[in-house]
Amino acid sequence: MLKNSKGQQKTEYVRDYVVFDLETTGTSCYKDRVVEISALKVVDGQIVDEFSTLVNPECPIPFYASQVNGITDDMVENAPLFTDALKEFLEFAGDMILVGHNIHSFDLKFIYRDCEEYFGEIPDNDYIDTLKMARMCLPELRHHTLSDLASYYGISTEGAHRALNDCRMNQAVYEKMGEILTEKLKSVRRCPKCGNVLKRRNGKYGEFWGCAGYPGCTYTENA
Numbered sequence: 001m002l003k004n005s006k007g008q009q010k011t012e013y014v015r016d017y018v019v020f021d022l023e024t025t026g027t028s029c030y031k032d033r034v035v036e037i038s039a040l041k042v043v044d045g046q047i048v049d050e051f052s053t054l055v056n057p058e059c060p061i062p063f064y065a066s067q068v069n070g071i072t073d074d075m076v077e078n079a080p081l082f083t084d085a086l087k088e089f090l091e092f093a094g095d096m097i098l099v100g101h102n103i104h105s106f107d108l109k110f111i112y113r114d115c116e117e118y119f120g121e122i123p124d125n126d127y128i129d130t131l132k133m134a135r136m137c138l139p140e141l142r143h144h145t146l147s148d149l150a151s152y153y154g155i156s157t158e159g160a161h162r163a164l165n166d167c168r169m170n171q172a173v174y175e176k177m178g179e180i181l182t183e184k185l186k187s188v189r190r191c192p193k194c195g196n197v198l199k200r201r202n203g204k205y206g207e208f209w210g211c212a213g214y215p216g217c218t219y220t221e222n223a
Helices: 063-070 084-093 107-119 132-137 146-150 162-187
Strands: 017-024 034-043 046-054 098-100 127-129 198-203 206-211 220-222
Touching: 017 084, 017 162, 034 063, 034 162, 063 127, 084 107, 098 107, 098 146, 098 162, 127 132, 127 198, 132 146, 132 162, 132 220, 146 162
Parallel strands: 017 098, 098 127
Antiparallel strands: 017 034, 034 046, 198 206, 206 220
C-alpha cells in the first residue's frame, strides 16, 4: 500500500510473504535504473503465484551490468517502462510482507525512489532482509551472499543474477533459515509495541533493551 512512510524491517519467519528481486544497470540508487523485477507470492510456505518482467530503463545498459545479469539492450527494447512494471508489482504484492536479500540496503532504495517519483508516495509494507537474517542464523559462514547460502543448503544456483531465479533461490533459503530462526526466537524477548525482537544495547546511561525495528519503532526499556 502506498503511504508517506516506510514499513518496518522485521527479523522473523512468516508463512505468508512476497519475495522479490531487482536487476539494475548498476549499484547506485541515485543514478542507475531497474532492468528487471520479479516476485513470488508465498502462502503457508508454498509458492502460489509469480510475477516477472524485463524493464526498459530508457538508457543504455552498461557492459559490466550485462556481464553480471545477462540482460542486454536488445532484450529490453520492447519491455514496459518501470512506471508500469512497478505499478503491477505493487498490485501483486498488496500489503504482504516483502522478503529479499540485501533489500534494506539495495532493492528497496530503488523501489522507494521510483515510487516517490512516479506516484508521490512509497509502499509501507513491512519487510524481512534475508542478509540480516543469515548473519543471525548462520554466523559461522564467512560470506552470506545469496549464492553462498544456496550452496550451503544444497540449493541450485543455476541462473543466478536473473531476478526470478534469484527469487526462487531466496524463497528456498528463507524457508530453511526460518527453521533455525524459529528455534532461536523461542527464548527471545518481544517488543510489546510492534512485536519485533528486543535487542540488548549500550547507551549513554548504560545498557537497555531496544526494539530491533528501530528507527521505525523506538520502544525501549531498562535492562
